[in-house]
Amino acid sequence: MTLTSFSFFVFFASSVLCYYLLPLKFRWITLLVFSAVFFALSSSPFTGLYPIICILVTHFCSIKIHQNSPMNPGRARRYLTCGIIIILGMLAVLKYNGFFLLHWNVLAARIGLKGTGHELNWLLPLGISYYSLLAIGQMTDVYRGMTEPETNLFKTALFIAFYPQLTAGPITRYGEMREELFTGHPFSWTNFTHGLQRMLWGLFKKLVLSTRLALIVDGVYGDVEVYNGFYIWIAAGLFMLQLYTDFSGYMDIILGASEVYGIKLPENFRTPFFSRSVQEFWQRWHITLGAFMRDYVFYPLERSRFMTHMRRFFTKAFGRKTAGKLTTNLALLCLWLLIGLWHGGAYKYIFGWGLWFWLCLVLGQAGEPCWKKLRVFFKVRTDSFSWHLFQSLRTFLLVSIGNIFFRTGSLKAAFRAIRLGLTTAVNPWVLFDGSYTRFGLSEKEAVLIAVGLLVLLLVSVLQRSGSVREKIDRQGIVFRWALYFLLIFAVIVFGKYGPDYDPADFIYRGF
Amino acid sequence: MNKEEIFTKLNSIFRDIFDDDTIVLSEGTTATDIEGWDSLTHISLIAAIEDEFGIRFDMKDVLKMKNVGEIADRIAALAG
Amino acid sequence: MKKHHFPLILKSLAFLLIFFGLLFHISNVLRPEVTIQGNNERLGMLGIYAEPKNTIDVLYFGSSDATAFWSPFTAYEQTGFTSYTYGKSMMRASMFEDMLNEALKTQSPSLVIVSLRTILQSGDTVEEAALRSVTDSLPYSTLNRWKMIFRNHGKIVLSDNAIENEGTGEPTKSLFAEIPFYFDIMKYHDNWQHIWEGSYHYRGLGRFSSSTKGYFVGTGCVQQKRDPSVSQISKSMELSESAENALHALMQRADRDGFSILFVMPPYCESTEDRMRFNRAAELISEAGHMAIDFNDFWNEIGMDAENDFYDPGHANILGARKFTAFLTDYLSTHYDLPDRRTDPRYAAWQEGLENWHKTESDALRNTISKRKFVFEDDSFAGKE
Incomplete structure (x- = not known):
């Protein structure tokens, strides 16, 4: 079920x-x-x-x-x-x-x-x-x-x-x-309605958005020789969104259902795409897994006798701060390989995915002096919106690259996809020439995805300043109900579910 | 060892670890007040404190200590 | 129940009411549009709600073997009684009772003519396409729709299964597989990409009348071969349980409400099996004190012509339908007491409709005759259509 x-x-x-x-x-x-x-x-x-x-x-x-x-x-x-x-x-x-x-x-x-x-x-x-x-x-x-x-x-x-x-x-x-x-x-009307609303939002993400994004992603990764170059990067980004709408949509259903019983489960996602670094991303994406790994793997590892000796040894050689960093990064390496393994027993998870995120963290840290020089050179104001936007986009890109390993069949296939993405001429025209129709999407569905993602963005922005459901609660009943019905019927009409319907299958042959 | 001594020592450890000479600790200082104090540097910090005071926290302390005041209290309790 | 719960319950009820209202409305819009030879059967069926109450004298009722054979305006022009051809193609025996009840909600005909062929051919299972053909055209607001689906619980052979097994697949045992029949939006929601202005026509009942009074205007022409010896067969053959149940239910309703009921087989290239089934049905019907006629026995009297009067083996085109309707109308006017409405001012709409019908009819005739010529010139096409 x-x-x-x-x-x-x-x-x-x-x-x-x-x-x-x-x-x-x-x-x-x-x-x-x-x-x-x-x-x-x-x-x-x-x-x-x-x-x-x-x-x-x-x-x-x-x-x-x-x-x-x-x-x-x-x-x-x-x-x-x-x-x-x-x-x-x-x-x-x-x-x-x-x-x-x-x-x-x-x-x-x-x-x-x-x-x-x-x-x-x-x-x-x-x-x-x-x-x-x-x-x-x-x-x-x-x-x-x-x-x-x-x-x-x-x-x-x-x-x-x-x-x-x-x-x-x-x-x-x-x-x-x-x-x-x-x-x-005890029964609470607020829990009851909020829970159902959250489930509905989860269904929207999963049935309307995720299933359609999957069509494009599956199409591209199904044949990377044909869909090379720009397609690879578009598909990587879309897979990130597919994974998010699928997983966080599922979480919304789970947390919403629990809320109907009056039970509050911990959040697993907090608008991860606003993260400004890969490290921050992992504090906002699959939060409970990260926290579990931190408390039950990372900390015990770092405080193990081996690591303590190692730290003392490094302290003598390089000083306290560097020693801290070295041992932490070593523990992090184990942690990431393990997180990779947890996702599945395959090298694409362990070495492609886990190792990639570890590299992002370590290189981000180690290269900091270099990044600082670049920031000074380009006269970057680190408190400006454009810089934050850049950081978020950069994080999105880095995480999307990691997820290529997640999506493709094997480590080899992932490298092949990345190679094809880098070595084939970039042709952004595929965005405008209706290429999505090759993946079984109609023009109307492409518009639907675009509108759906905009709604998602809007909701995410609203989430940054507190519960969206509470914000809606403050509106008048006409607006609220209109919104609920809009969302309910968006799921019913635009969702991908139920017996397949093909307009051609109802043209009967004789009576 | 009294509270004041503990805080002085802690202050120098924090300045060293987080590379910031302007840090001034108080009882209520938490991770959000200090740039760089996150789940990754937490253990290095704890290890430095342990070495400095010659004590060993147990895991419960490591996980539950959320501000400098709590850390100082535990140090006082453990170092006697 | 505590007092402060009351407004919440009221609110929930209001919410559900709006929800189902919208659901039914949107479902209606999303149902696919099917036209065959320019006929929109769904409108033909829904058109009955546009007829003023109790103005139909004769209800001609059945599956496609009814809708392709009876032309109400032809009968009206001839003797003046009003009639309506009510039914839907692929309607199986297990749907007849509820459909008749649906028609009788707004009309009280003195005579109901039931076309037998599809009832008799029906087995005890129902293909998805057959059930959907009827229930997906009925309005959500009618209870008979829900009853009909419920009545077929456990008998539905899903399309995928039917196609794989060439129509003989096992019916589904899963209740969840039947839910999309009750709420057909689960099947058709993806149709949102194909809706157009016309899809909104189905919103309200009684808005759109049928310009042919439910008659399906067949305009093709494909030569048929008829074996006249079939009419000589006197052996009979068992009917399925659902066919027998349907016959009994229809007769019971006639007895209860006091209207006449006449069972007919239209003239077509009847098969031996169909004839044997008819013989059995005729026994049952006469046992219950009603009448059944196989019009294949009157082939020459009607003047049917196998080469020109059919658009496929089982269905008359306009040429055949005109001949059959004229013949049956004569029969009815001598055996039943049916009124002449032609000068009745309350039926002025029929007179207007008749003029409209003449146009439709002459177009259809021209169309059919042109196809007939084509078939004559190139025989290799016959039977392939």
């Missing part, structure tokens, strides 16, 4: 009804039951085993860690390690076995071993990349003394498997979700 299907809306409506019909105390149970139903409806029953293992491990280890931590920290640590190994092991076997086996087979052939391993074609369980992180986060938080463990197994279950966030995040922390999930929220 995808969150944009009609069946989801039936499911959602019935869950909301049950939720508010039950007394406050039992409302979290409704969510747990519906989460189980959601999982059963969207996944093969067998894969239900993994979240159950995950829940049991998290619950048991958290309690054990908490019991042992004051008296016997070594034992607590062992429970933590054990829990994390089980969770990561499950993830590694299910998600990355193909990737590992590939290397094992190559290695085995080198050293003359006979017989090769076969890839396990098990179903990748729904949401495992996300709930594994939730589980690791909870156990680690208990270990660090940041939060108490949950004593009710079913509450742990709901935290791990809360259905809106199950498939795509946001990656939450137990400490901040406990109140939200389990207290039970």
